[in-house]
Amino acid sequence: MKFVDEFRDAELGRALAGEILAVVEPSRHYKIMEVCGGHTHAIYKYGVDDLLPANVELVHGPGCPVCVIPMGRVDDGISLAHEPGVIFTCFGDMVRVPGSSQTLLDARAEGADVRIVYSPLDALRIAKQNPDREVVFFAIGFETTAPSTALTLRRAKAENVGNFSVMCSHVTIVPPLRALLESPDLRLDGFIGPGHVATIVGARPFQFLPDQYGKPVAISGFEPLDLLQSVLMVLRQLAEGRAEVENQYARVVPWEGNLRALEIMSEVFALRAHFEWRGLGFISQSALRLSDAYAEWDAEERFSVPGVRVADPKACQCGEVLKGVIKPWECKVFGTACTPERPIGTCMVSPEGACAAYYNYGRFAREREVA
């Protein structure tokens, strides 16, 4: 296909790998975190890490929206799905995330009306088609997805769709990054920044990483050469003693972000005081709730939600994986009790989860061989 060979030209990849090799100090071990689960997926799908020197380690961050949802929150969603007359809508990966006793798929098998949607707009459409039912949308995702929920709620309000509500579990990316950097058990040299989140928030919010923590950042696209170039940008900064936010994904990411999206989000959402992240615990001002102006469409106001905190299964080490402290294959249940078909932890549910990415692209076998 036109441009494809050129873009995925092995020579170009090798040239970038050569530049990376030239810029690293052989005696130094580099740890670079790719924040976004989409990057983790792309790295293992395309084997990007195979082109890196052995002393450049990619650490997988907390940017998989499904993986960070705590078990108690899943239970809350399942409880809503079992409410009489409710049509419970959510994105595809959420239906397989284990709660304390079942998944949303299990709830559907028991008779709950659980439907997968691609967009919150689809959920609103279902509400308009079923005026005698209550339609709840389980909203998850980072700043990439939150604008879609915000615009859907504006439509629901404008069209006075009273049988639609949102269980808002949107999260924001900056607070967990701060939490990770404050963690004593993790030493990072730099970051590959989340390209699609930055499409909305811009590159500016990541300026705290160099300013306050002295860490270089490259906001990255999702193609394999994007990722290689971003790794090179971070390593060059380290070699030159710089710490800046560089925008490798400038073809899509404006420095200021999408101002219209940010304005709409500030109208529809407000920051939660605290929110529990799987493996990271409670993080202040790290998630969104509906603003008072949209309280009428807040499922947690409309229905009784248990809101019980549930501890993660003891065998599951998603927390350590999400913090980049251990590699997925180092988890005790990886590939045995926990597989994509029967996941115990959320990191194995979504293809963007580090465990699923390792498992699906054969890293498990390779890492065991190397070890």
Next chain:
Amino acid sequence: MIECVAAHGCITCGDEAIPMRVIGVDPARILALCSGPDGERCSVEIALVEPVVPGEVLLVHAGTALARAVEGVGCVHPGTALARAAEGAGSMVLDAAEREEVPI
């Protein structure tokens, strides 16, 4: 239609953004009928990028256009799905049959 399929991984959960070509616009409802790289069609919320015109390529996530891609000014990386969608971009307008096919 674009769908979220749990068995293959959810594109929305994966923070994926799909390049889609605008086929027709409904300015009153702030929606556009768009076509993806593989010909799949869906209605797209365009409030964050309007005004848009048929033929433009939008970066779409969860049914919402997050950004506009402009070929030739560094926004479209050669070889990406975005570029493939842009290759097919023309000045198509939405006809009655297409409106029936995917209501927006």
